[in-house]
Amino acid sequence: MSRTLERLLQRPELQLAVGETRIDINDDTGPFRVPSPHLLVIGERILASPSGAVALRHGLELAWMRGIAPDDPVACGVLSARLAGLYLVGETAAFQESRGDADPYLILLRRLSGDLPEGRALVLLWKILSAHQPGQKADLNQTIYDRIVCAWPMAQPAEHLIATGGDPRLRLDPATGFNAYGCMPRPQPGVVTFSSCTASSLSERGYMAAEAARRRMLAGFLGERSGRVLTEETDRIRASLLGHYEVADRAEAVLAPSGTDATMLATALVSTKRPHAPTTVVVMELSETGAGVPQAAAGRHFADAASLGEKAMRGDVIEGFNTNLRLRTVSLRKVDGRPHTPEEIEAEIARAVAETGRHGRVILHAIDLSKTGILA
Structure with missing residues (x-):
């Protein structure tokens, strides 16, 4: 493992995203490649660049997605880029301003951080993104597009999902990446927090659970369970809570944003x-x-x-x-x-x-x- 990669993997959200993926480092200056499921080939120069963390997060997501949907390179390519675009948005404003509009790769990711592009625009984006998957020449058709639409809400970093769907206390300052309590929706190694859930940064254990849930749901949306994914996940959480407190036979669990x-x-x-x-x-x-x-x-x-x-x-x-x-x-x-x-x-x-x-x-x-x- 290179020192550059070792440094990047000190970021918990990147370290926890590795999972079963093997990372091969070479001297390429072009885009990273995912030649097969759970294999990421990325250049040392890319890792050492200012956008190294974003490229690594993108590559790890694509390598994982190819493992759960090996026959759907288009959806994997678009959705993993969507996640990387939101990961980029989660970086501090100082980082984004330092890059300006000079990096075509980051410009592409920003285009996918908002609403899903339609028609020809998405076809053109896929042609660029296909470079990350050598030999994949699949076309974007209506069936694949519908699958992307269905999975779009879950194609987000866990830390981004955690900071949405709640009240204004969860809003992050784009200049710092912190909320009003000085906390982040992802782990902060070396920071000890013993406050309420809103006023504490996410623990590594909590982040792992959130990321595992996100991946389960995304896999469901890409598979045959798209209509049952959210119901199954919320039922699983309720059952886990009731089982932990040993009250499943006499109580129900109601989930709330806070x-x-x-x-x-x-x-x-x-x-x-x-x-x-x-x-x-x-x-x-x-x-x-x-x-x-x-x-x-x-x-x-x-x-x-x-x-x-x-x-x-x-x-x-x-x-x-x-x-x-x-x-x-x-x-x-x-x-x-x-x-x-x-x-x-x-x-x-x-x-x-x-x-x-x-x-x-x-x-x-x-x-x-x-x-x-x-x-x-």
């Missing part, structure tokens, strides 16, 4: 049955849960955008939620910062439920572990 969304969903489940009944929501101390928890627990927007991107007004009641709600908080720490004892917390919860229960229904939100490590 813990704050989960708080809101609990209120939603109750609101649908008796939408106008007086209800009190009991939550733990807000500084131990999250700034958006009060609004979410009361069925109100807690951010300026919903998880699917729609604009929202923070604090407004969400349509369909009970408007006859009130909030009651339980303190977890004393004035001097010392935590209440478990017995004191239990007594406070019991009082809150007893007081509010006389005024209608009660929704009690327990937390497995607060921001500072309290169980309540």
